[in-house]
Amino acid sequence: MIxxxxxxxxxxxxxxxxxxxxxxxxxxxxxxxxIGMNAAxxxxxxxxxxxxxxxxxxxxVLGKPLPTIPVGSEEEFRILLESQLHGLSQEGRDVLRQRxxxxxxxxxxxxxxxxDTDGRILGNMAILADSSEMxxxxxxxxxxxxxxxxxxxxxxxxxxxxxxxxxxxxxxxxSNGTMILMNATTEEMFGYSREELLGKNIDQLVPVxxxxxxxxxxxxxxxxxxxxxxGSGLRLYGQKKDGTKFPVEISLSPVNSSDGLRISAAIRxxxxxxxxxxxxxxxQTRLATELSKANRELEIRSREAEEANRLKSEFLASISHExxxxxxxxxxxxxxxxxxxxxxLNTKQKRFVQHIHKDSLHLLELINDILDLSKIEAGRLxxxxxxxxxxxxxxxxxxxxxxxxxxxxxxxxxKPCEPIHVYADPIRFRxxxxxLLSNAVKFTPEGGTISVECSSAGKDxxxxxxxxxxxxxxxxxxxxxxxxxxxxxxxxxxxxxxGLGLAITKxxxxxxxxxxxxxxxxxxxxRFYFTLPIA
Numbered sequence: 001m002i003x004x005x006x007x008x009x010x011x012x013x014x015x016x017x018x019x020x021x022x023x024x025x026x027x028x029x030x031x032x033x034x035i036g037m038n039a040a041x042x043x044x045x046x047x048x049x050x051x052x053x054x055x056x057x058x059x060x061v062l063g064k065p066l067p068t069i070p071v072g073s074e075e076e077f078r079i080l081l082e083s084q085l086h087g088l089s090q091e092g093r094d095v096l097r098q099r100x101x102x103x104x105x106x107x108x109x110x111x112x113x114x115x116d117t118d119g120r121i122l123g124n125m126a127i128l129a130d131s132s133e134m135x136x137x138x139x140x141x142x143x144x145x146x147x148x149x150x151x152x153x154x155x156x157x158x159x160x161x162x163x164x165x166x167x168x169x170x171x172x173x174x175s176n177g178t179m180i181l182m183n184a185t186t187e188e189m190f191g192y193s194r195e196e197l198l199g200k201n202i203d204q205l206v207p208v209x210x211x212x213x214x215x216x217x218x219x220x221x222x223x224x225x226x227x228x229x230x231g232s233g234l235r236l237y238g239q240k241k242d243g244t245k246f247p248v249e250i251s252l253s254p255v256n257s258s259d260g261l262r263i264s265a266a267i268r269x270x271x272x273x274x275x276x277x278x279x280x281x282x283x284q285t286r287l288a289t290e291l292s293k294a295n296r297e298l299e300i301r302s303r304e305a306e307e308a309n310r311l312k313s314e315f316l317a318s319i320s321h322e323x324x325x326x327x328x329x330x331x332x333x334x335x336x337x338x339x340x341x342x343x344x345l346n347t348k349q350k351r352f353v354q355h356i357h358k359d360s361l362h363l364l365e366l367i368n369d370i371l372d373l374s375k376i377e378a379g380r381l382x383x384x385x386x387x388x389x390x391x392x393x394x395x396x397x398x399x400x401x402x403x404x405x406x407x408x409x410x411x412x413x414x415k416p417c418e419p420i421h422v423y424a425d426p427i428r429f430r431x432x433x434x435x436l437l438s439n440a441v442k443f444t445p446e447g448g449t450i451s452v453e454c455s456s457a458g459k460d461x462x463x464x465x466x467x468x469x470x471x472x473x474x475x476x477x478x479x480x481x482x483x484x485x486x487x488x489x490x491x492x493x494x495x496x497x498x499g500l501g502l503a504i505t506k507x508x509x510x511x512x513x514x515x516x517x518x519x520x521x522x523x524x525x526x527r528f529y530f531t532l533p534i535a
Contacts (some may be wrong), residue, residue: 031129031161033107036114037386038123039085041065041077044114048165052184053128055100068097070104078141083122097128105130169267175260176199177218189269191241202265207239225254225261238267245472246271264458303318310379316374323367331360369500371481383425383511387535390422390429390461394452399435401441408446414452420461423535428508435501436465436528443526444469460514460531472520481506 027034033050038045043066046058047128054068055142061067069077073096080090090111096104107128114123163170169189172181176381179197187193190205197204200220203211217231229252238248247270255262337345345353355437375381395414405412433452440450448468455462472480482502509516520526 019474020046029161030127031164033128034125034489035066035128036123036125037066038396039121041081044123050128053130054097055101067100070096070098084113085121088175089113093403095128097434105265139250150534166266169265169269171202171205171265171267172255173202173263173265175262177203177215177221180262189240189267190238196241205238207237207245210237221252221263222261225252225263227253230265234531238463247274274518313374313377324364324369324371327360327364327367331357331364334360366500369504372504373500376504376511381511383428383509385425387421387423387430388426390420390424390463390532391417391454392419393429393452394433394463397430398437398452398532400434404441405450408441408444408448410441410444410446413449413451415451417454418456420454420456421535422461422532422533424512428512429532432505432508432530433463433465435505436530439501440467440469440526441527442464443467456534457531459534461534462529462531464527464529466525466527469524471522471524472518472526474520477518477520481516 002187027045027047030047030049034045034047035043035050036045042063043392046056046061049055056067066077084090090109092108095107095109097107098104111124111229113121116122116126163183166183166185169186170181170434171179171186172185173179179202181198182194182197186197190197203214206214221230228251230252236248236250237245239245242272249270251266253263253264253266255264264517284471302488317346337353338350338357372381397411398414402412436451444450444467450465450467453464453466481502483500506516512532514531514533515531516528518526
């Protein structure tokens with residue numbers, strides 16, 4: 001077999017060196033160590049069998065001097081390497097090589113030069129196989145056998161190679177639980193040599209406290225042997241030679257042979273997987289605990305915030321009522337003084353009375369806004385719904401901002417529309433329009449235009465208050481409806497009001513089941529739209 005592999009490799013080496021998928025597969029499945037070196041004796045490739053035979057991984061040796069030469073054999077190896085670089089090959093020569101643990105192993109070696117595309121020798125490749133194994137193969141080849149026997153022998157050899165290469169421990173036992181076959185992984189997993197286990201009962205690999213129960217399970221399985229996992233739903237453990245216990249998964253398969261029932265067990269060490277699963281569960285538990293704690297704290301803070309908000313709303317409602325009473329008195333007396341019923345006022349006195357009256361009305365407006373907001377937040381703002389002509393109400397409301405618009409020479413336009421009857425609170429409808437019209441007057445420069453139009457859109461009536469004012473940046477189209485938010489200064493260069501008008505307006509529209517939005521750009525005026533349900 002080694003000669004066949006070597007002959008195939010020689011044909012490959014006559015072409016330019018190319019590590020194709022076929023060559024990679026050959027390196028992986030070969031039971032013999034395949035090692036490539038350059039002219040300096042540094043390792044170019046190192047297959048899985050080389051790792052298994054010598055103990056070094058490919059990462060430990062690639063690009064470094066070959067580590068398998070025993071102490072005292074360095075000169076012999078140097079001469080051998082130089083002869084190979086001059087085109088000489090070795091054919092089944094016996095050599096001693098050193099493993100990573102310091103032990104020596106007797107091997108047979110075959111070598112061949114590595115050429116580049118121009119035929120120059122770049123290094124050499126060596127195939128090393130166990131001497132005792134190769135001698136047995138050679139002896140078998142000297143005995144005449146039939147073609148069928150050769151095929152059977154090859155099949156058995158291939159089966160042995162696959163068994164040894166399996167990543168899981170594979171053990172075959174007879175009906176009494178005696179171990180009659182196992183692979184190399186079994187030795188690595190449990191710490192026993194093959195000689196220590198063959199002929200022994202498999203209960204030896206089970207923790208001491210579970211062996212009696214395991215014997216009973218074996219008897220039960222033998223009565224109805226089927227291919228299935230062992231101990232479904234249970235945690236299974238194996239025991240190493242040093243007494244260490246470790247978690248395993250086991251799959252059982254019955255094997256009917258000429259010697260009676262045998263059972264094959266594939267055993268997998270799941271220590272790392274269970275450790276990762278436990279770490280994941282611990283992380284989940286920790287996160288769940290932290291999340292629960294955070295939720296409790298958030299719930300407490302939420303209740304505190306709700307209570308604080310309720311107290312604030314009650315305070316605002318209370319203080320607003322207390323402020324409105326004396327404010328109405330101030331407004332009433334300023335109006336009486338302005339009528340000059342008890343005597344004429346001089347010019348300065350008239351100006352003072354007008355300021356008192358105007359500022360008192362402005363203060364009353366702010367107090368009403370605060371009172372409305374506190375009612376909205378407390379959920380106590382009631383609507384008195386009825387059916388009325390919204391177009392007629394809008395036409396009348398325009399007149400209420402007429403004096404303020406006239407001062408700035410602003411044109412007020414109501415675009416005629418068909419009668420539209422809505423089902424809403426007429427007082428709150430007028431408040432919505434008044435807030436939008438008052439804002440339009442504030443932010444429209446002298447000589448501008450403000451218009452109101454209405455139309456029906458399906459089940460809703462749509463209203464639009466537009467102006468030729470300063471306009472609103474697009475990034476502020478949503479935030480202008482927030483409480484206490486003000487986009488910028490009025491045309492007088494100052495901020496007016498508390499920033500509650502649009503917030504209250506939005507609440508009133510949405511409480512009617514409608515919606516409100518704005519379409520505006522700086523310098524192009526603003527168009528505020530809102531909808532209310534048609535009666």
